[in-house]
Amino acid sequence: MQIGPYLIDPPVVLAPMAGVTDKPFRLLCKRLGAGLAVSEMTTADPRLWNTRKSLRRMDHEGEPEPVSVQIAGYDPGMLADAARYNADNGAQIVDINMGCPAKKVCNVWAGSALLQDEPLVARIVKAVVDAVDVPVTLKIRTGWDRDNKNALTIARIAEDAGIAALAVHGRTRADKYEGDAEYDTIAAVKQAVGIPVFANGDVLTPQKAKHVLAVTGADAVMVGRGAQGRPWIFREIAHYLATGELLPEPTPAEVCAILTGHLQDLYAFYGEPQGVRIARKHLGWYAKDRPENAAFRHVVNRAESPQEQLQLTADYFASLQDPLILAA
Known part of the structure; x- marks a missing residue:
């Protein structure tokens, strides 16, 4: 699929x-x-662009193109300025967040709360599209709640304003992450607009990705929680879509190598103390559904240094390759 000049x-x-x-x-x-x-x-x-958190989030040095940066807010002028700022600092695609269901985001009338105000949506998307020369994309949900689903209206507003592509999470804000994704709504959105559409929600396996593309007619699938602890899901899906064949599951040794590299990148990016803390949630995701997961998390979450965290991780995945170690 194509977003502006980017394949x-x-x-x-x-x-x-x-x-x-x-x-x-x-x-x-x-x-x-x-x-x-x-x-x-x-x-x-x-006012928050120069905080440590924002500066890290805006760091795209060495990132392969296209670099897509999501912005969140409620004021059209402020979002337009944010789009310009990020485009000037490496963003090649600007994405507008109208999908986040988090209470702290919706309480300040941002994220999916914006879906309640269609005229404001129109002002925001036009302001951001007019502000930058790079493609602008939009992420939405199917509506605020099940009695107020307006994804089709929002999609048409977005297309009319010049949005380059639209991502639809197949749930309302009220649903958060509960229940099944509404692929029929995504299909209706795809039929209603001529711009590319990403289908998002419950894409957890290659087979599910193929099914979602088939039933929605979407141009691409967007994977969120399915990538937590399984970042290789992208190559699995790509291979399955191209060949109809499933790649073999990565071995514990392969997973350990991927995870170890990820941990080291976290330490380098955040610094050691914060990197160790941030790594804990990823370690839990990588170990999820594996033997002795709870015991591993209990031990590894007490690690205070990169060296200790890396050694515990190596020991755990070595035990998965040798069940005798795990039994001992």
């Missing part, structure tokens, strides 16, 4: 996730097959 190939995209899709994780997912990786949301409030 998104394979059509498998890492969804923006606050606290997850930082630079180390985006780089890892791109190396493992993601055709595009969208940054975690950056605030449109200029």
Whole structure:
């Protein structure tokens, strides 16, 4: 699929996730097959652009193109300024967040709360599209709640304003991450507009990715929680879409090598103390559904240094290769 001048190939995209899709994780997912990786949301409030958190979120040095940066806010002028600022600092695609269901985001009338005010949506998308020369994309949900689904209206507003592509999470804000994704709504959106559409929600396996593309007619799938602890899902999906064949599951040794590299990138990016803390949630995701997961997390979460965290991780995955070690 195409977004402005950029070919998104394979059509498998890492969804923006606050606290997850930082630079180390985006780089890892791109190396493992993601055709595009969208940054975690950056605030449109200029008073916060020079905080340590915002500066890290706006760091795109060495990131392969296209660099897609998500912005969040409620004021059209402020979002336009944020789009210009990010485009001047390396963003090649600007994505507007109208999909986040988090209470602290919706309480300031940002994220999916914006879906309640269609005229404001129209002003925001026009202001941002007019502000920059790079393509602008939009991420939405199907509506505010099940009695107020307006994804089709929002999609048409977005297309009319010049939005280059639209990502639809197949749930309302009220649903958060509960229940099944509404692929029929995504299909209706795809039929209603001529711009590329990403289908997002419950894409956890290659087979599910193929099914979602078939039933929605979407141009690409967007993977969020399915990539947590399984960043190789992108190459698995890409291979399955291209060949109809499943790649073998990575061995514990392969997973350990990927995870170890990820940990080292986190330490380098955040500094050792913060990197160790941030790594803990990733360690839990990588170990999820594996033997002795709870015991591993209990031990590894007490590690205070990179050396200790890396050694415990190596020991755990070595035990998975040799069940006798695990039994001992």
